[in-house]
Amino acid sequence: MPDLRNFNTFAGNTLDRSGNIRKNTDWISSQVKHPNAKFLPMLNLMAPIQTKDNSFCIKYLNFNHISDYKISINNLIFLGLKDEEPYFAFDISDIDINNEKLFNGIIFQEVRKAAMCLSNEDSSILAQARSMINWKLNNNFCPRCGNSTKSFHGGHVEICSDINCNNEIFPRTDPVVIMLVFNKGNCVVGRQSNFPKNFFSVLAGFVEPGESIESAVNREVFEEIAIKVKNIVYHSSQPWPYPSSLMIGCIAEAENTNIVIDEEEIVEAKWVERELILSALKKAKLSKGDPLEKTIVDNSEKLLLPPPIAIAHHLLKYWAENPRFFL
Ligand SMILES: [Zn+2]
Structure with missing residues (x-):
């Protein structure tokens, strides 16, 4: 299977996280004072963006700027290094947004929306920052x-401040299986009650403790649509910072075709043939690559599928464009 990981939004983080040396407090302190250190302020988990050369990018602050925010070093999160320059994120949700000196000219945008116009590298840094904060x-x-x-x-x-407790708490990542289920030239799409009219996606669900990825795929598909699957293959993965999931994309072959939905999980599921998936994917784009524009959904289409920001789009695309792999 070709390497499609870079297709997935939020999966293109190239920062060197420096997992060993970041444990050294003196080293972190020296990086904060690095002349080219970049600081990413997050406001209510929204990210600062700016326009540059007719495109969008992250608006970073420098060390002089962050002194205005009176941020303690303990509240900085080290994201990593790029070209030996350190990147940090910090939360500014408690700061008065009417303070023009601090907020003048900065546009804060919801990360998922910002990702539609940023480079995948910038989007991926925002995903890391959002989950960590x-x-x-x-x-x-x-x-x-x-x-x-x-x-x-x-x-x-x-780490707990009570020395008798000393409990260490590490960031968590929640694995989610997301799977395309196919049978010959058709695949399953499902609709949740909160989806827009005619909008369908592939099935997904959290991996439970003590469960393998394959078992989770089997269980979720059977629970949601009463279909048994076999020949489960891994496709690619996508960090999803809401709040901190890892989407594990799989493709599985159905053993039976009679769908019986679990009405608590989804409101509709159906088999769709390859040609219709291909034509719907071509239309699964947003109106513009501008995060300040509202998403336009054309409800007149019979089948609306997720846009390229979602791993579901790439699972559907890969299956639909490669029939020879899925006979
Ligand atoms: Zn404790």
Whole structure:
């Protein structure tokens, strides 16, 4: 199977996370003062973006700027290095947004929306920052004893301030299986109650503790549509920062074709032939690559499929464009 990982939005992070050296507090302190250090402020988990040369990119701050925000080094999250320049993220949700000195000229955009116009590398950095900041905001107190926690390792571990407890809390990633199920020249698409009219996607669900990826695919497909699958193959993966999932894309062959839906999970599921998937994918684009524009959904189409930002789009595309692999 060809390497399609770079097709997936949020999967193109090239920062060197420096997992060993970031444990050194002195090294982190020196990186904060690096003359080319880049600081990414997140406002209510939204990201700062700017236009540059007729395209969009992340608006980073430099060290002089962040001193205005009065941010403690303990609140900085080290994201990684690129060309030996350090990247940090920090939360500014508590800061007065009416302070023009701090906010003048910065546009904050929801990460998923920003990803539709940014380079995949920038989108991937935002995904890392969003997941890490969300985790940090939810782990200010020890889940074991309730005392406050303190950041170490460049913000990649929170440790309980009670020395008798000393509980270490690491960022979590939640695995989700997302799978295209096919039978000969048809594949299954499903619709959840919160989807727009005529909008369908492939099936997905969380992997449970103690469960393999293959078992999760088998279980989720059977629970949602009462179809048994075989020949499960891995396709690609996608970090999904809502809040911190890893989408594990798979393709599986159905053993039976009679769909019986679980009405609590989905409202509709159906077999769709390859040609219709191909034509619907061509239309599965947004109106413009501008994050400030609203998404336009044409409800007159019979079948609306996810846009390229979603791994579901690439699973459908790969299956539809390569019939020789899926006989
Ligand atoms: Zn504790």
